[in-house]
Amino acid sequence: MPFVIAVDGPAASGKGTLAQGLARLYGLPHLDSGLLYRAVGVAVETSGGDLGDAAAAEAAARALGPADLADPRLRTREAGEAASRVAVYPAVRAALKAFQHAFAAQEPGAVIDGRDIGTVICPNAAAKLFVTARPEVRAERRWKQLVGQGETVSRAEVLDDIRIRDERDSGRAASPLKAADDAVLLDTSEMTIDEAADAARRIIEAARVRQGFTPKG
Numbered sequence: 046m047p048f049v050i051a052v053d054g055p056a057a058s059g060k061g062t063l064a065q066g067l068a069r070l071y072g073l074p075h076l077d078s079g080l081l082y083r084a085v086g087v088a089v090e091t092s093g094g095d096l097g098d099a100a101a102a103e104a105a106a107r108a109l110g111p112a113d114l115a116d117p118r119l120r121t122r123e124a125g126e127a128a129s130r131v132a133v134y135p136a137v138r139a140a141l142k143a144f145q146h147a148f149a150a151q152e153p154g155a156v157i158d159g160r161d162i163g164t165v166i167c168p169n170a171a172a173k174l175f176v177t178a179r180p181e182v183r184a185e186r187r188w189k190q191l192v193g194q195g196e197t198v199s200r201a202e203v204l205d206d207i208r209i210r211d212e213r214d215s216g217r218a219a220s221p222l223k224a225a226d227d228a229v230l231l232d233t234s235e236m237t238i239d240e241a242a243d244a245a246r247r248i249i250e251a252a253r254v255r256q257g258f259t260p261k262g
């Protein structure tokens with residue numbers, strides 16, 4: 046059975062960085078599932094469509110190809126907002142499921158981060174991490190990232206974005222953001238990146254030993 050690590054959590058909690066680090070540590074491929082939703086949102090907007098139109102979003106999700114995931118526009122503030130708007134549609138989520146399942150099925154395993162990986166996409170994942178941090182801490186991290194990318198935005202605006210996104214992601218009926226019952230919670234509010242990576246590694250090591258997975262090399 047592939048060794049699958051599911052890393053879920055709210056916006057800017059640090060789950061992507063932690064997932065990347067774990068993937069490197071164990072020599073596993075990493076999928077940032079948020080990119081799929083971002084690509085759908087950006088595709089709808091680029092074609093002049095309406096994010097409130099579920100059918101347009103579903104069509105964009107079905108048409109998604111690997112090249113769409115490399116677009117630098119996916120990292121913008123606008124793309125994050127568009128992603129969370131199209132992510133509420135069950136048909137969009139269904140269209141993106143097969144790709145995520147195939148990614149999780151590869152040997153010797155995979156690291157996938159998102160909102161519903163441990164609950165819906167890979168409920169049988171060997172290891173599940175739910176990464177959180179206080180909204181103010183997440184806003185500060187995201188603000189630095191966006192400004193570093195050249196965006197002009199205030200801290201207050203980013204905090205507003207985060208609160209709105211938290212509410213939408215947690216409140217939606219289709220695969221809401223929530224920790225799986227068997228996920229280990231990791232609050233990174235008071236941790237540096239290195240401390241969080243260390244804590245994540247310790248948590249995942251226990252699952253790795255349980256499953257008997259040995260990384261190559």
Ligand code: CDP
Nearest residue numbers: 055056057078079082128129132159160161
């Ligand atoms: O990086 P950040 O946490 O801000 O966002 P992301 O992981 O790229 O996800 C962007 C949006 O996509 C989220 O706010 C969710 O609405 C949606 N998403 C989802 O519904 N399910 C996933 N597995 C991943 C992302």
